[in-house]
Amino acid sequence: MTVLLLAGTGEARRIAWGLTDTSVKVVASLAGATRHPEPLPVPTRIGGFGGEDGFRTYLAENKITAVLDATHPFAHHITNRSARVCADLGLPYALVVRPKWEAETGDNWTSIATPQDTARHIPDTATVFLATGRQTLPDYANLEGRRVLARMIDPPTEPFPFEGGEFVIGRPPFRQSSEEALFKALGVTHLVVKNAGGKGGRAKLDAARALGLPVLLLDRPKLPDTVHVTSVQEALLWVASQ
Structure with missing residues (x-):
């Protein structure tokens, strides 16, 4: 099993660390928006895939068997493309959905x-x-x-x-x-x-x-209709279930 972890968030970092204690092979992907990102504890590629065709090619050439999307909640272009391609290929895909902020007393x-x-x-x-x-x-x-x-x-x-x-x-x-x-x-x-x-x-x-x-x-963009997990623990359990 080889999981592609679409990273760039704190949740992705914690997921990567959690997966180091398993037998699952993991490759993380960073978009490259930050010049000197903190290193992840798994093999990491940096930069885009070259559009949808490039993403499909990468999945095939690297024998990816599941995709876990832990990108930023507003990285909707990456998320929509990834969900669409995985659905088309019949590839397991899950999106880490971080809970929204809610106003508290004193907030304007x-x-x-x-x-x-x-x-x-x-x-x-x-x-x-x-x-x-x-x-x-x-x-x-x-x-x-x-x-x-x-x-x-x-x-x-x-x-x-x-x-x-x-x-x-x-x-x-x-x-x-x-x-x-x-x-x-x-x-x-x-x-x-x-x-x-x-x-x-x-x-x-x-x-x-x-x-x-x-x-x-x-407000956040609309999320694709796919598997959603709301915590690092749920994400790790989803990977284990694959």
């Missing part, structure tokens, strides 16, 4: 369906902390005219895609105290995030609550 959250909905909730004088990822920045171009701050793990190689934008460099994990200090120092008035869920990104939301900042949460 507004859900939005698309990035284009953001600007109508944020005044022109705002300083916006845009925590939605480098690749999605052009989608928020209607925030132009406001001061927009976007955090990146690696230093940028290209200019900000619209006027008024600035990059902030930082590498996780982040703590609530450090997020509060950062938001205060930068004069942040609004926070925009994807509803990715998980513990890793929760600190900025807790900081926003403590500071009384409004938060816009982008």
Whole structure:
């Protein structure tokens, strides 16, 4: 049995470690969005597959017998392609679905369906902390005219895609105290995030609550109709069942 683990999240890392104690052969795949990702304890390939045809070829050439998708909740292009190809090939496939964040007492959250909905909730004088990822920045171009701050793990190689934008460099994990200090120092008035869920990104939301900042949460894309597991333990049990 050879499992392809589509990785890039904390859950994927814990799954990889969990599978090292089994007889299952595992190959992890990282998209390559981060220049120096932390190494995984299993053989790892980095970079895209070359589209759907390339993905099919990889599965066949490497005799993959099951695919476990533990990519980011917003990596919908990868997830939809992987689910579709596996269904077509009759290959076992499961998607790790991280629970969404839920508002708590003191939170001032507004859900939005698309990035284009953001600007109508944020005044022109705002300083916006845009925590939605480098690749999605052009989608928020209607925030132009406001001061927009976007955090990146690696230093940028290209200019900000619209006027008024600035990059902030930082590498996780982040703590609530450090997020509060950062938001205060930068004069942040609004926070925009994807509803990715998980513990890793929760600190900025807790900081926003403590500071009384409004938060816009982008809803998740629709998930494919396939096997869903909601925890690392469920994912390991699914692999064992194959």
